[in-house]
Amino acid sequence: RNETTHQVLVDARLGISTMFGELQLIRSRLVLDILTLLLQCVCVISPIDRSFSRAIVALIVTYTTAGGSFTNRWTITFPLVPFLVLQGLRFVVQDGAKYYYWISLSISIASSICILLGLALSVLLFPPITLPPIKGAKYNVGVVDLHLPVSIDGKDDHVTTRILYPTNDISKNHSSIPYIDPKKAVAFCKESMKIAPPALQSKDWMLHTWRLIKLPVKRNAMPLNKKGSKMPLVVYSHGLGGTSEIYSYQTLNLAAMGNIVISITHTDGSSPMVERIDGSIVYRDVEIDKLTAAGKHVEHVRLRRQSTEMRVKEFLGAATVMLRLDKINIPELQEHGVSFVDKIDTAKKVVFMGHSFGGATALTAAQREPSMVSCVIAHDPAIDWSPDDTRRALHPDNKLENSEHKYTGGLGGYVESDDKEAEQKGAAAVDNFANSLQSSFKGSDDKSSSSLSNNKEPRSVHDLHLLTLYSQSWYDKNWGSSHIMECMHKRGELGLKDGLSDFGVISNADHQEFSDISFLLPTWLSRGIGMVGPRNPVDAAEEIGERTFVFLDAVQKQAKNS
Numbered sequence: 001r002n003e004t005t006h007q008v009l010v011d012a013r014l015g016i017s018t019m020f021g022e023l024q025l026i027r028s029r030l031v032l033d034i035l036t037l038l039l040q041c042v043c044v045i046s047p048i049d050r051s052f053s054r055a056i057v058a059l060i061v062t063y064t065t066a067g068g069s070f071t072n073r074w075t076i077t078f079p080l081v082p083f084l085v086l087q088g089l090r091f092v093v094q095d096g097a098k099y100y101y102w103i104s105l106s107i108s109i110a111s112s113i114c115i116l117l118g119l120a121l122s123v124l125l126f127p128p129i130t131l132p133p134i135k136g137a138k139y140n141v142g143v144v145d146l147h148l149p150v151s152i153d154g155k156d157d158h159v160t161t162r163i164l165y166p167t168n169d170i171s172k173n174h175s176s177i178p179y180i181d182p183k184k185a186v187a188f189c190k191e192s193m194k195i196a197p198p199a200l201q202s203k204d205w206m207l208h209t210w211r212l213i214k215l216p217v218k219r220n221a222m223p224l225n226k227k228g229s230k231m232p233l234v235v236y237s238h239g240l241g242g243t244s245e246i247y248s249y250q251t252l253n254l255a256a257m258g259n260i261v262i263s264i265t266h267t268d269g270s271s272p273m274v275e276r277i278d279g280s281i282v283y284r285d286v287e288i289d290k291l292t293a294a295g296k297h298v299e300h301v302r303l304r305r306q307s308t309e310m311r312v313k314e315f316l317g318a319a320t321v322m323l324r325l326d327k328i329n330i331p332e333l334q335e336h337g338v339s340f341v342d343k344i345d346t347a348k349k350v351v352f353m354g355h356s357f358g359g360a361t362a363l364t365a366a367q368r369e370p371s372m373v374s375c376v377i378a379h380d381p382a383i384d385w386s387p388d389d390t391r392r393a394l395h396p397d398n399k400l401e402n403s404e405h406k407y408t409g410g411l412g413g414y415v416e417s418d419d420k421e422a423e424q425k426g427a428a429a430v431d432n433f434a435n436s437l438q439s440s441f442k443g444s445d446d447k448s449s450s451s452l453s454n455n456k457e458p459r460s461v462h463d464l465h466l467l468t469l470y471s472q473s474w475y476d477k478n479w480g481s482s483h484i485m486e487c488m489h490k491r492g493e494l495g496l497k498d499g500l501s502d503f504g505v506i507s508n509a510d511h512q513e514f515s516d517i518s519f520l521l522p523t524w525l526s527r528g529i530g531m532v533g534p535r536n537p538v539d540a541a542e543e544i545g546e547r548t549f550v551f552l553d554a555v556q557k558q559a560k561n562s
Helices: 002-022 027-045 048-065 070-092 100-125 185-195 204-212 245-256 286-293 297-324 357-368 388-394 416-440 447-451 472-477 479-490 523-528 537-561
Strands: 140-152 155-167 233-237 260-265 273-275 281-283 350-355 373-379 465-471 502-506
Touching: 027 048, 027 070, 027 100, 048 070, 070 100, 070 204, 140 245, 140 297, 155 245, 155 297, 185 204, 185 273, 233 245, 233 297, 233 357, 245 260, 245 537, 260 297, 286 297, 297 350, 297 357, 350 357, 357 373, 357 388, 373 537, 465 472, 465 479, 465 537, 472 479, 472 502, 479 502, 502 537
Parallel strands: 233 260, 233 350, 350 373, 373 465, 465 502
Antiparallel strands: 140 155, 155 260, 273 281
């Protein structure tokens, strides 16, 4: 019993420390909530003829500041409704009535309970939270959102992207943009809650404070103009249920350290919602999720592998176009007054990066077009959702020879009858993208033009520098081939021989701590629904960012020296 009590106290102290010491509060909303509660306190101590009118004022102020919807400030309005009723009763009950003293005392006590409930909800349990600041940032960050014109399967198409990049085009007052586009914020929160536990799925108003978050970036700023120095390019792919916005902390971190980061929101049905160039909306494909609920796990995984194929086409298409932007601008960027001409370091190639489903996407893209890649960074990669050719390349028998591990193809194994066809498609994809890149640099003096046809270029994902970072929860379950990746790393078989490849586990962290979601909810709630581990989520995110940057910096320095 004493040990249990001690653990409860430790957890309580950790929760308080996390909420007030690490998680960043939206101060303006917190101050507004406290002022509203103080106004309710004034009502309680006011004369009877004024208390009800002041309670009405509090209600009007709350409704106005909530944008015309009481649920937008639900932590205040839910206890405010019974508080208002109590003040009405206080006004109705006349002095001298039977049991007036006891009725008045009861109303005052109940009113105080309503105020305390509002305080607990607004300040202690569900405080308004924003993203933590980027520590050690070298540069201010600009952003441009656009539908990037790409070629997919020989046809003109567009990919929904957000490009983050270093800039010196920010005023002293600093600039910011909404975390979520106000035009789609309501729908975005509603769709995002569909992946929550069933009891919470209809409570999208609980995410209202996400609409108050600001990102410390300047929209359509000019990229950093540093004479004689170009910036590395990172292509980022989100996980299941994610978008480019949901990974803002990690991508902002990379941009603030000097990289151009293009973050893709995929249209394969893995995002809550994504708007295409024609204005149509692609929502999350919930039918695939039902297969798992029905116990059809093999069918579910094979459909995810098909989705990865689509994601890879968007990923490589975006990477190809971004490399071209170093030589010539496109109308879509000219409309925003932004140009990356002579800003992208194409000689150092491209960093492929992603989390979970995005990790599988980045690894598959690297396997299909290794000559484009400088390194791959995979956070908790859902390797089992990679197509057959990628899984074979990642788990070759010769790298696991005489070890305790053996890979047989993952859930459902390989589709044996399609092996040759898959290999032919993979080879064709490599040739098509290589030819596309060569034509895009034709006539230029860039080193990457000749490198694409160099016989010494990498032919497999294991010919590249690889960083695989896993959360403690995934590592403990041996998800994402984590134990096999660790085995290959210890044997010196992970990635490029004698290269910079690395493997790591983020201790006491959960899968979602690679995204923003882990620190956009109160820690007690995130931990209760299994979204964060025992440690502080901000601390975990900072470690992820630091380990990613250290690896990336080492790769870039080696490329510069060579």
